[in-house]
């Protein structure tokens with residue numbers, strides 16, 4: 001299996017009769033930050049949903065550490081070590097911060113480490129520690145995003161998938177967000193990052209796939225794409 | 241309090257209402273839990289109560305099992321029935337949307353009513369034990385022994401469910417999943433397991449409420465629908481998703497009924513409680529008690 005952690009091979013994805021993703025292949029190597037970028041509706045979230053087992057490919061394969069994820073349910077996928085922070089965070093807004101975190105450690109593999117994982121979460125996100133008994137719904141947008149990531153980490157993932165974590169964040173928090181992603185990566189967590197904040201994403205990503213209308217249009221190292229003039233014109237709003 | 245001949249009478253009516261309302265409350269907690277997992281009003285909740293009432297009745301009549309001891313039998317049996325209902329029936333149709341689930345619940349109600357009517361005859365039944373007529377007197381207030389015990393059992397059931405929801409991982413999972421099932425599944429919570437658990441607890445609570453009916457009220461196979469409506473009103477009073485709120489909602493409904501049937505007349509009790517129900521839905525759809533507990 002080597003360094004390849006996740007492989008998506010020739011995947012077609014549909015909503016009913018409408019095809020959203022066409023023959024997409026990409027991979028994520030261990031301990032890297034890999035990004036999927038592309039405009040709204042390109043199929044980024046759909047791909048993450050397919051990896052998590054929420055929707056099933058009509059064609060193609062998804063392998064994690066060489067093992068096929070076909071027929072795996074979302075609750076089984078997370079137990080393998082893939083945590084998915086969905087678009088819009090989807091916290092349990094009526095539960096407290098602590099309860100949200102505890103549920104993050106639901107899989108039996110991770111439950112024995114609940115205490116350790118909580119400590120790790122609070123050291124990564126000290127802000128949350130003062131809010132443990134508040135409901136998640138009462139947090140600010142930035143705090144909610146921190147909680148969503150912290151909750152996903154409670155399952156001790158090898159691969160963390162983040163769907164537009166910077167959405168709706170103020171610039172200062174946004175910067176912090178990207179720093180946290182890098183810090184997690186340095187701790188050894190492999191990251192699959194979906195973003196529309198292309199510039200910052202390219203700065204931190206080891207490898208980037210550009211998705212357009214359900215197909216991979218372009219891929220390359222983050223820094224390389226930053227210098228690629230076609231890419232600059234299309235996605236960074238720069239004149240070539 | 242011009243409608244009451246004395247404060248003692250008022251207190252008596254109030255206590256009767258509270259004791260009676262505990263039964264609504266327990267049924268309402270079950271209804272609220274099931275709503276959290278399937279997003280439907282489980283209209284057969286009252287009919288499940290009546291099934292438990294018949295169970296109590298026959299256990300007592302045929303084998304002289306004490307109705308209060310019957311609780312201990314009914315709890316595991318109804319947990320099992322609830323689990324089987326979900327795994328065998330609702331799990332299969334839930335994917336198709338809410339309407340099929342609602343129809344299924346409705347069909348289940350009609351089926352159970354008719355089965356009970358065929359098997360047990362449509363005659364009204366009541367469980368009369370040696371202590372049925374027993375009362376405690378405090379001053380000039382009379383408290384029925386059975387109703388008091390039933391109320392205390394209802395409170396105990398509420399307390400247990402409350403603690404389960406607050407303190408255990410599965411309880412938290414039930415609460416989380418009732419907010420966002422997909423988010424829950426991404427954390428490793430199996431929708432099937434958490435829903436069957438929720439359903440089991442909801443039906444077990446119908447069982448508890450059914451024993452309460454059997455020991456305090458005459459019933460027949462078709463009596464359940466009214467209880468489903470009352471439980472629904474109690475849920476609306478208490479706010480969906482709140483265990484303590486549903487119990488308080490039940491008690492409030494019991495008190496409203498008890499007072500209005502004394503002050504005006506028995507026939508008005510239902511009209512007034514439905515009226516209060518509509519007012520709550522219009523002006524405080526989140527319930528009267530906010531979200532005290534969940």
Ligand SMILES: Nc1ncnc2c1ncn2[C@@H]1O[C@H](COP(=O)(O)OP(=O)(O)O)[C@@H](O)[C@H]1O
Pocket residue numbers: 015018020038039040041042043044045046047
């Ligand atoms: N639940 C859904 N039902 C039907 N079509 C959907 C659904 N979710 C997304 N789509 C469609 O699939 C395509 C890809 O969407 P999505 O993966 O959400 O894009 P992105 O995350 O890149 O913005 C879009 O055309 C979108 O309209």
Ligand SMILES: [Mg+2]
Pocket residue numbers: 041044045046087163
């Ligand atoms: Mg998206």
